Amino acid sequence: MGTDAAQRLRIAVVGLGPIGLEVARHVVGDPMLSLSGLVDIDPKKQGKRLEDFIEGVRDSDVTIMDDVEALSDTDVVILCTASYFDRIAPTLRMLMRKKANVVSSCEEMAWPWLNNPHLADVINNEAIAAGVTLVGTGVNPGFVMDVLPVALSSMTLNVTKVRVVRVVDALTRRLPLQRKIGSGMTVEHFNKLAKQNQIGHMGIGESVTMLAQGLGRHPMRSEVKISLRPVIAERSIESAMGTVEPGEVCGMHNVGKWSDETLEIELDLTMALAAREPRDEITISGDRTITTIIPGSTPGDTATVASLVNVARIVHRAGPGLKTMLDLPVVGSR
């Protein structure tokens, strides 16, 4: 099972939050991969190593640097910093100059033309000129509510409706997720933050658009309808964040929709403490109706790490440019 160091795919990780650290941990343990760099802007992390953050991780001589400019000898950068495409654009540009391919968990980058069409075109041209591939991916957006329903739709003709219901029991997820969905807030506070885009899931609009594109449609931003509402606790719920009392917020309900005369898309996402019937459920209605269920729902934290690593292995196959998961061949785990 050994692989010569020279044959290994050299991966650097930029952004060492929980996801980035887990990605790095997998990379150092995978015989097909080698860790070529670690970058984080947090001054407290500078000069430290992976083993300072993750117990029992395989030793690596890579120390954390504060600037992507310091990266070298890297085939693919896994970028886990911001959720907004315009915020990561400067980093993408530095990485393009280094001729590194990039796989990012940036939610907007899953379909960057939705919210940043001009910038996406410019970055695409720059990536083509640099001969590198840039792709945004993850579980959601990136798979459960977009790539997977597109793939399942291939088993039907004359599709008239695609509905995806994802219900995540936030009690099974890490603390940042529980915070992000508003657990323990008042309804008023939740709604205020929701109006300011300070809370909730990112990427449902990108998923709606990617799914529509995979079905041959070309939605405009103004046609994609997104709603975000709090889920209210009906009983008291014990969580890692403390007790959530009845009447307080215990999660969020995020719906994205798009339709034209012949096709209706509805993505319905609930992430809440103690949510009932956690699952991913994809229903494709066409010449036949095919329902697909992932009981318990795809595990968001570990699966995000997996998707980033697995896409990194084949990202170059999409060819140079700012690409999406619809451009890549089917991604498997190695």
Added chain:
Amino acid sequence: MGTDAAQRLRIAVVGLGPIGLEVARHVVGDPMLSLSGLVDIDPKKQGKRLEDFIEGVRDSDVTIMDDVEALSDTDVVILCTASYFDRIAPTLRMLMRKKANVVSSCEEMAWPWLNNPHLADVINNEAIAAGVTLVGTGVNPGFVMDVLPVALSSMTLNVTKVRVVRVVDALTRRLPLQRKIGSGMTVEHFNKLAKQNQIGHMGIGESVTMLAQGLGRHPMRSEVKISLRPVIAERSIESAMGTVEPGEVCGMHNVGKWSDETLEIELDLTMALAAREPRDEITISGDRTITTIIPGSTPGDTATVASLVNVARIVHRAGPGLKTMLDLPVVGSR
């Protein structure tokens, strides 16, 4: 929704059994596609038109010809003739000379290197030289037991086992399928035909190999273990083929396996009259275990038609050569 005739993808259908006829029926009704030819070797079909076989089909001026040499002005041929790759090779060569891309339901063509490695290499080179793409696809092989589990595996790392259980209630399927699985035979007769490869499902070895390839492995033919056993009726079952009595064969159980030191693949297919709990169930065991269920199982007949048509729309994107579903971007319905 109208599309100029000049922009439509021109599709010819070769082999007008139940699947080929349904493909043609869809093509004439799809505003993005145009039917450029129909071919079948059956003399009784010559000169006839689609409406002579399918009631209520949209009128088309295409008449059935007896030879693919007569085809012209075709972008993609959907080839639904034989299940063995060496049998369709002469047809593939004629179609390559016409610069047509080919999508085929030929089960061996889903992974042609399994049983015909030399011929597959030769055909691949010829396809590259001709600048056309050839791909074998379908529901099984082509999706449920190979492409879909590969796609789902991207959500996990360190995969140690992939198990797919497909249970099809043959009462819900067309008559040829009921015959093919041995319904009503004695066990002795079934086993005799099974030894001669005259009965049962084709393609499970191709699915095992494609799935392993999608997970970065390269199985040899001799390592893929396939078993085929009859399913025995425990009670009398009424079917379109008549009553199957207790003790007679009511279906087949086909298992394909492969493993190496780190990964185990098991594909378990039952197709039987009145089979219990019909479903597709995919279990990926890795850093997490993720189970995916399609209750009722993917509908084989309509979904085969859908996969052929949907792949035809994007087959060129795999680039010239003899390709597989692992080379294509995610296929959606249009």
